[in-house]
Amino acid sequence: MVKIDLKGQVKEFENGVTAAEVAKSIGMGLYKSACAARINGEVCDLRTPIDQDCTLEILTFDSEEGKHAYWHTTSHIMAQAVMRLYPGTKFSIGPSIDNGFYYDFDMEKPLSTEDLPAIEAEMKKIVKENLPLERFELSADEAKSLMEGQPYKEELIDEHAGQGENISFYRQGDFTDLCAGPHLMTTGCVKAVKLTAITGAYWRGDAKNKMLTRVYGVSFPKQSMLDEHLQMLEEAKKRDHRKLGKELGLFMLRDEGPGFPFFLPRGMVLKNTLIDYWREVHKKYGYVEVSTPVILSQKLWERSGHWDHYKDNMYTTVIDDEDFAIKPMNCPGGMLVYQSEPHSYRDLPLRVGELGLVHRHELSGALHGLFRVRCFTQDDAHIFMTQEQLKDELKNVVRLFDEVYSVFGLSYKIELSTMPEDHIGTVEQWEHNQEILKEAITEMGKEYEINEGDGAFYGPKLDFHLADSLGRTWQCGTVQLDSQLPERFELEYVGEDGQKHRPVMLHRVVLGSIERFIGVITEHFAGKFPLWLSPVQAVVLPISERHHQYALALQEKLEKAGFRVECDIRNEKIGYKIREAQLQRTPYMLVVGDKESEEGTVSVRHRQDGDLGSMTLEAFVERAQAEVDSREIK
């Protein structure tokens, strides 16, 4: 007998009982919705036999792990359907992902979207057949003979065999796949499936390898959940910053400058307001500001190491027969600023900010609205300090990040990116620096994930990722520890001992790029920017022509009070003007007619709260000013 602890309730079972059988003993409802199990904290298959005392949790679709098992099984069902419809297909891998699953196929004739309904129909048949999934293990040799004619599988088997492991398989009817699991008990559990996209993807994610056909899909235990999911995607599209950017007149992109955004008057107000805030908060945190040139000699880039490691992404030019490059980063300019005068330990930490306009030749296929452009403003800073000051300064930077992100109500995910293949500096230096980053962030009580090999070529970094409307995350903030550039530029400060020492340096951006950040907050707020950021904060709406004079006077008074105000004196009815102001997400609409002009009041409507009744202009100004000052998010 084994004792199984089910969330605090201990029950006894026969030795060798499976997690699925335990679920069944609790209730058929749980058994039917079970996707995977967590035994002693480890996620595993429902088929796993239990032969010693343990804790057990049954994972349903409601849990992350349950969803993953569910989607993973669905990807096998899809592969099985493809195998039935296109017998010559070579299979590679088909995992679950955050919002569904995919499977990569190597096909003689790649699939097109027209083929998806047929695959979906075949999948429904497989679901109806309610095939049980069976798990088994083979030695590497046996595995290879089973997967004969499947070169991608053979490659994977060789890899596992190299580590001396047995290879696990899952079989469902006429389909068997190399797989670690966990998986559902039968194909019949998958109730609602939608294949969502078909694209290309490189084998093993390497651009040098063959491009395979990738089919994406998502599935749910209920049709209504699928409908809801698709509905949610539709809603998310409405928040897309490219769509809103056009509708709200924030920015535009033209064929004449792919990846080079144009900021329109309203977008420019947003950008400048953001920059004003940035300056305010950086002043508070003890930063000074500089500006370094956009074009600098190629020799400088050779010295900094950018030329060797980044030249494919740099735009270049020739001036008076000398080679120059347009800056893709601000650091070398920042080094020259530091070098321009001697420094004492008393000056450190020296925090030098720069809103630097950088240009990078990004691959055409990588461009994406304001999220990925070829020309953007980094809210950069270089911080020079002593080794002893490093950890405190790291924390200081993270505190600043926290303050800024909380003003926008943004939550983030931290990644620690470690040494890439292409790097400068010694392994010891890298490991030492990575350790300091870890310590600083751990001491602040923050969680992080490791992003192996994704550091900058000059040092490890902490990346702060923010999510867009579809939940895709974009790196915005980053703190990078650099012990290379101070070395290459022979930076110095005079210590207490009167000797010259080398400072350590941090690169960091909070917003990341102003452009990307505007994209993120546009989606985050769905265009309803907080009052302090709104390009137009209020619009005065006269009911008819005889109220124009009063309305224009109000506009002038509000502008004098420091607000961004428009007045809609078009020959339209009030309902029409309100509709337009609502669609523009204008925070406040000030309706004025006979009543207001006689009483000297305004009738205030808020884009979310609706009619707020009439009040004096002074009362409105007071209210709005308080909202601006608090940077309240409504």
Place this chain on the structure above:
RNA sequence: GCUGCUAUGGCUCAGUCGGUAGAGCGCGUCCUUGGUAAGGACGAGGUCACCAGUUCAAAUCUGGUUAGCAGCUCCA
């Protein structure tokens, strides 16, 4: 850059079988002077992304180029 898809007035989109373009919104003029999400009439806007080819004839078929979209790769 790679794979697939797409490109028609300022915007969103129709356009069948190849026979030289259509709607709504927006814009302009006029009527209407109104009370919290679209009042009405009339009008002006398009070498159908670009370059070739096939054809008596191309928005439509073919090839290429450019740009966009989804994903991959790369990245703030």
